[in-house]
Amino acid sequence: MIVCKFGGTSVGDAVAIARTADIVRARLARTPVVVTSALAGTTNRLIEIASHSARGQLIVALSIVEELRTRHLEAIDALGVGDDVELVSDTGAMFDELAHLAEALSVLGDATPRSQDAVAAMGERLAAPIVAAALARIGVPATFVDARRVMATTADFGKAEPRPDEIAIACRTQVLPLVRAGRVPVLGGFIGATADGVTTTLGRGGSDYSASLLGAAMDAEAIEIWTDVDGMLTADPRVVPDALLIEHIRFDEAAELASFGAKVLHPNTIAPA
Ligand code: ADP
Numbered sequence: 534m535i536v537c538k539f540g541g542t543s544v545g546d547a548v549a550i551a552r553t554a555d556i557v558r559a560r561l562a563r564t565p566v567v568v569t570s571a572l573a574g575t576t577n578r579l580i581e582i583a584s585h586s587a588r589g590q591l592i593v594a595l596s597i598v599e600e601l602r603t604r605h606l607e608a609i610d611a612l613g614v615g616d617d618v619e620l621v622s623d624t625g626a627m628f629d630e631l632a633h634l635a636e637a638l639s640v641l642g643d644a645t646p647r648s649q650d651a652v653a654a655m656g657e658r659l660a661a662p663i664v665a666a667a668l669a670r671i672g673v674p675a676t677f678v679d680a681r682r683v684m685a686t687t688a689d690f691g692k693a694e695p696r697p698d699e700i701a702i703a704c705r706t707q708v709l710p711l712v713r714a715g716r717v718p719v720l721g722g723f724i725g726a727t728a729d730g731v732t733t734t735l736g737r738g739g740s741d742y743s744a745s746l747l748g749a750a751m752d753a754e755a756i757e758i759w760t761d762v763d764g765m766l767t768a769d770p771r772v773v774p775d776a777l778l779i780e781h782i783r784f785d786e787a788a789e790l791a792s793f794g795a796k797v798l799h800p801n802t803i804a805p806a
Pocket residue numbers: 539540541542543570738759760761762764765766767768769770771790794795796797798
């Protein structure tokens with residue numbers, strides 16, 4: 534079994550999601566578990582929703598909610614899964630929940646780390662069912678799994694710490710039975726929940742970390758991180774355009790690159806791997 538994580542640009546629009554679905558289908562023989570980020574840029578927009586709401590700028594916040602709603606519904610239509618009644622109604626319900634959250638924050642005039650997480654988690658909550666539907670559409674027996682039922686964390690909102698023993702138990706009850714039944718579980722990265730079921734996040738870029746935590750919990754053969762570059766490079770290509778691809782890298786070197794700010798991997802990703 535392998536864990537395949539797809540970053541925001543890999544699920545940025547319908548074309549990217551369809552390509553991601555093809556990549557997963559090509560790996561069926563290795564029994565993939567899929568971890569997805571939010572559609573590119575979504576988490577930044579969600580954080581703006583929380584901050585505008587908390588400043589009382591509810592109209593601006595709600596206009597971003599509608600922009601994201603349109604974008605997600607367009608992706609659903611363009612993927613040809615618009616006739617999936619449950620997907621469309623669940624997506625609509627999540628946007629209604631998001632609008633209610635924005636209203637609540639504007640009434641309070643404040644966004645606590647806990648409520649920021651409730652808002653920021655929406656990106657992955659929205660993306661995972663869409664990716665699962667895109668997989669089903671091309672014949673992959675995918676099942677959406679709410680990552681909050683698996684990724685047990687502390688209540689350190691905004692930078693929650695994983696609780697590996699609970700994650701392993703949840704994998705045994707929620708994820709591995711699907712794998713054994715020949716299905717492809719699809720989970721959102723980045724998000725988790727406290728023991729009381731309150732939504733948390735692992736910190737920005739945390740989907741990589743989710744993938745490695747799940748890989749460790751299920752003793753996966755490999756954890757694949759699919760993104761918009763060919764691999765780890767000698768430098769950030771946005772700063773150094775002729776940065777070179779590193780063919781092989783030791784775990785400790787990769788961890789060092791990540792912790793010194795190479796955005797390609799969340800700094801905590803290597804340890805579980
Ligand atoms: P994703 O949304 O897939 O997680 P990220 O934007 O978080 O993608 O990470 C990929 C980006 O990391 C690349 O587009 C690249 O600009 C940047 N990056 C920074 N340092 C490095 C590096 N040393 N090697 C590769 N990519 C890097």
